[in-house]
Amino acid sequence: MEGLKFLVVSVVLALASSFASASDPSPLQDFCVAMNETDGVFVNGKFCKDPQQVTEKDFFFSGLNVPRDTSSPVGSNVTAVNVAQIPGLNTLGISLARIDFAPYGGLNPPHTHPRATEILVVVEGTLYVGFVTSNLANGDNRLITKVLNPGDVFVFPVGLIHFQLNVGKTNAVALASLSSQNPGVITIANAVFGADPPINPNVLTKAFQVDKKVVDYLQKQFWTDNNN
Numbered sequence: 001m002e003g004l005k006f007l008v009v010s011v012v013l014a015l016a017s018s019f020a021s022a023s024d025p026s027p028l029q030d031f032c033v034a035m036n037e038t039d040g041v042f043v044n045g046k047f048c049k050d051p052q053q054v055t056e057k058d059f060f061f062s063g064l065n066v067p068r069d070t071s072s073p074v075g076s077n078v079t080a081v082n083v084a085q086i087p088g089l090n091t092l093g094i095s096l097a098r099i100d101f102a103p104y105g106g107l108n109p110p111h112t113h114p115r116a117t118e119i120l121v122v123v124e125g126t127l128y129v130g131f132v133t134s135n136l137a138n139g140d141n142r143l144i145t146k147v148l149n150p151g152d153v154f155v156f157p158v159g160l161i162h163f164q165l166n167v168g169k170t171n172a173v174a175l176a177s178l179s180s181q182n183p184g185v186i187t188i189a190n191a192v193f194g195a196d197p198p199i200n201p202n203v204l205t206k207a208f209q210v211d212k213k214v215v216d217y218l219q220k221q222f223w224t225d226n227n228n
Helices: 004-024 187-193 201-208 212-226
Strands: 039-041 046-048 074-080 096-101 107-112 120-126 128-134 144-148 153-156 161-166 173-179
Touching: 004 074, 004 212, 096 107, 096 161, 107 120, 128 153, 173 187, 187 212
Parallel strands: none
Antiparallel strands: 039 046, 074 096, 096 173, 107 161, 120 153, 120 173, 128 144, 128 161
16 A cells, blocks of 8 residues: 555656656757748747758847937837847747836836846836736735836846836936747736727626726727737
């Protein structure tokens, strides 16, 4: 009987270990440069280019030093450098972004990266940054914030809602590294009020405890912005 119990425990631990390691396996080759063609090896969402045809261009991106236009409604501009821009990032589990902020309130609005932790460094300006925890034991969602100056670094854990706000009088610039070749982004307001097709207003009025006129206004604004 004791032997049977030991066997069962061993099997359960082995299964748990296999599930844990299977969530993010290490690459089995030096690289898997992504390509659009469908005639090749399919790995992690992208087909692999023949290694003999890989060049330095597959691992290169230029222009991250160039300031971006921040005249958007929120006053920011995100330049992503992920597998879509550098095919050589495929399967490597890392990407980069430059965020430009307008003076006096340029905002990278509350959003999440469903597949990546983000580490951000401020290059220029002063940013008020923060993230909100998932539900704690008491049901609360804790807000964790910090004001950052040039050279300061801040981490946003994977999947949590976070934001960055320029609280200075000049332009601000930050660089962010993310632990995925394709971290994804869900901007909360755009996703909730700009979904296509729109979320039933009854759902949103109940969830946000507001009048339907407020929901109608926000859906009209964000749905138009997202679908122009």
